[in-house]
Amino acid sequence: MKAKIYIVVLLLISITLNAQKLEEVTFTHLPQAAKLPYNSMDANVADIDNDGDLDIVVAIEFYKNLIFINDGKGHFSDGSYMLPDKIAKQTTKPYQYYPYHDSEDVAIKDIDNNGKLDILFITEDDKINELYLQNESNKFIDASDKFPVKGISNALMVSDFDNDGWKDCIIGNNGQNYYLKNEKGTLVDETETRLPAISDVTQDLEVGDYDNDGDLDILVGNEDDNRLLINDGKGYFKDITYQAFSSGISEETREADFADVDNDGDLDIYFANVKMFTQKEPIQRLLINENGKYIDKSKELLHFKNTIAAVDADFFDLDNDGDLDLLLGKMNGFSIGINDGKGNFKEHTEQFIKYPINGLIVDIEVADFNQDNKPDIYLACFGINDKLFLSK
Numbered sequence: 001m002k003a004k005i006y007i008v009v010l011l012l013i014s015i016t017l018n019a020q021k022l023e024e025v026t027f028t029h030l031p032q033a034a035k036l037p038y039n040s041m042d043a044n045v046a047d048i049d050n051d052g053d054l055d056i057v058v059a060i061e062f063y064k065n066l067i068f069i070n071d072g073k074g075h076f077s078d079g080s081y082m083l084p085d086k087i088a089k090q091t092t093k094p095y096q097y098y099p100y101h102d103s104e105d106v107a108i109k110d111i112d113n114n115g116k117l118d119i120l121f122i123t124e125d126d127k128i129n130e131l132y133l134q135n136e137s138n139k140f141i142d143a144s145d146k147f148p149v150k151g152i153s154n155a156l157m158v159s160d161f162d163n164d165g166w167k168d169c170i171i172g173n174n175g176q177n178y179y180l181k182n183e184k185g186t187l188v189d190e191t192e193t194r195l196p197a198i199s200d201v202t203q204d205l206e207v208g209d210y211d212n213d214g215d216l217d218i219l220v221g222n223e224d225d226n227r228l229l230i231n232d233g234k235g236y237f238k239d240i241t242y243q244a245f246s247s248g249i250s251e252e253t254r255e256a257d258f259a260d261v262d263n264d265g266d267l268d269i270y271f272a273n274v275k276m277f278t279q280k281e282p283i284q285r286l287l288i289n290e291n292g293k294y295i296d297k298s299k300e301l302l303h304f305k306n307t308i309a310a311v312d313a314d315f316f317d318l319d320n321d322g323d324l325d326l327l328l329g330k331m332n333g334f335s336i337g338i339n340d341g342k343g344n345f346k347e348h349t350e351q352f353i354k355y356p357i358n359g360l361i362v363d364i365e366v367a368d369f370n371q372d373n374k375p376d377i378y379l380a381c382f383g384i385n386d387k388l389f390l391s392k
Contacts, residue, residue, distance in 0.1 A: 022352045022389035030388050031078035040380035045367045046108040054367050059103040074370030084142045095126045107158040109167045112185035122153040148189045149178050157205040162235030172202030196239045208258030208267045221256030225249050248285045248296035252278045259315040259324050262343035272310035282309050303346045314364040329361030359384040
């Protein structure tokens with residue numbers, strides 16, 4: 001018994017020593033726009049201005065989307081002027097928040113292969129997606145009229161799915177999801193030939209090489225059954241959901257994540273689930289990949305204090321011990337679970353953050369914003385101001 005207690009004490013000491021304490025710097029390091037209680041729906045991190053540090057783009061519901069420019073030390077200024085203002089073209093509003101949109105997700109990729117990052121937003125209620133191309137003068141040009149599809153959309157994933165050197169788009173909808181092939185900078189709708197004909201209510205998309213064949217497969221998080229689509233290497237997808245899963249895919253999922261949580265070389269899955277638009281009781285799901293089959297190990301491996309409803313999840317090695325820890329954005333706050341190296345997660349939020357966070361956290365972005373080689377965290381929040389934490 002004494003030996004077991006001694007091992008537990010050593011483990012706790014190790015976690016404490018390795019953990020990076022996180023200090024909230026929201027009101028000293030973020031511009032005024034981030035401190036307003038907008039409905040942030042998603043955030044993405046990239047070096048927008050090509051100056052060697054990481055900037056932030058935020059998709060805002062009902063208002064102009066935001067860009068925050070980093071000074072290299074984790075202080076951000078409002079760069080939203082880089083996105084053109086929307087101009088109302090009619091006096092009678094076609095929808096409540098005209099001329100802005102119900103933005104739900106954002107991606108930052110070089111669509112036209114000019115060496116400059118472009119920005120894409122997809123939209124739910126008013127069905128108007130946005131594409132901004134960055135030109136050689138570092139200005140964003142509104143090319144939204146080149147977006148070939150409209151839909152009630154909540155999820156966006158941009159990557160080179162057909163291995164031709166150009167970034168393609170997959171959009172998750174209420175209905176049929178879309179595949180947009182990038183034909184040398186022009187997005188072309190090739191849904192009919194590339195995706196299974198399925199009507200879902202998709203809330204999230206995740207990419208990863210599930211079958212270790214060198215191409216990107218798609219994990220689809222739905223309000224109904226989630227799905228796994230495998231890529232043939234040329235951007236044509238096949239639904240293998242019911243071959244790969246026997247359970248754990250039928251809650252109302254808001255976030256789907258691939259991660260190798262047990263360090264065995266294959267991708268496991270986490271589904272963050274809620275109860276908002278369906279009557280399904282949310283159970284947070286951790287599914288372990290065992291020879292290509294996903295086994296539900298949620299009860300055995302997830303040890304959090306309160307995760308009834310999780311809206312977002314992200315994996316990152318916060319304690320720098322070589323395995324992936326689990327960060328959860330919840331309907332009622334934020335939690336950090338530390339991995340023991342075998343996929344067992346125990347909550348240690350208070351060892352990283354001094355005060356509990358209240359509010360709905362819709363997106364978590366982990367990055368080194370102040371270039372000190374330590375992980376920092378940006379939280380995109382719904383109905384309250386966004387939050388920034390820097391590692392001490």
